[in-house]
Amino acid sequence: MTIASAPKKRTRIQAQNEAKIIRAALDVFSTHGYRGSTVDQIADTAGMSKANVLYYFNKKQDIYGAVLARTLDVWLDPLDEMNPDGNPIDELWQYAQRKLQMSREAPRASRLFANEILQGAPVIRSFLHHELKELVHRKCQVMQGWINDGKLAPVTPLHVLFLIWSATQHYADFDPQIQALHDADDNTLYHDAERTLKTILTRGLAP
Template sequence: MAKASEAKGKTRIQMEKTEKILAAALDVFSTYGFRGSTIDQVAQQAGLSKPNLFYYYDSKDAIHAELIERLLYVWLDPLHQLNPEGEPIEEICAYVRRKLEMARDYPRESRLFANEILQGAPRIKSLIAGPLKSLVDEKTVVIQGWMDAGKIAETDPYHLLFSIWSTTQHYADFDSQVQTLLPADKSKDRFKEAASYLDRMFRKSLAAE
């Protein structure tokens, strides 16, 4: 357990140091993955000595756990906003836009999550099987209801969500490839153009016949 999480009434300086450590750890973990990262790397990135870092967190696992816990709340929010009472295609396309905006604004967090999943999710299985699964199950029921009512085309609601995740998070996890492969005049506006492309694609695939 992170010492910083146990502390009550932290001072401003302690809060600043905690945030500095977490920001440094996000850089390190998103670049090297959990297994490839060390406490020394995090301390160096944060500009702290290792003993100073250990005053706030007692292990690499504790730092990583707090990062993942914070990430989960951010990651689930776009799906939480899917409104069962809204117009189905508009709601789904708005969700696609929110996920793409996250890829643009939180690339390190996306890579941190992807690295963990690629390793078999050993440190976040309980989070995936708990809060994430509960939310996905809830929203797939909503999507299936829209299909049953003939408001959107028939498809598998789970794989629809997986498709949205893969097409949007690609622009964070593989951004260096995207920038390299796109013509120079398209690379700068890649997220804007991706938003237009994905919006057209999902609208076309979801339109009820």
């Protein structure tokens, strides 16, 4: 970041091992939370010694921060794709659909954030208050425009986002509960989830 800072050449082994650690750390942090995870666990999962893990990331917090940062942009990507010029109902439903798909394919990312926010968002607090707030504000203005044009039911845009987030992430974050209450296989689970969500969202948001 600083001007003309050291080139910081990254060895092949460095990049390789850091990636391995991040992958392992996502596994561990997402299922046990920050305090519930140990560096030993991460080292074991990554297949290396604890000392070596701490050679690449000096502190446990650094590993956590790296995992969080690495996962953040991927997680928020779909929101940016919402097209102001598309059909409002379609755009919102497609966004919800993408989020539901992400909950299914990357449940650990979802749980990582859920844990972080449940603990008071100590690490990403400033990100939420600045970058995310800015992005959300932009998208809410788009939605408000749709409402003003009579293309969307008169709702509060921010809360529509909350509804989409909560409804979709629920399938990743509360998986043990969902598995307990559901008997059939996962295919019908996500199929039914999508159908139900589509019915309620598209009809609920229609002008």
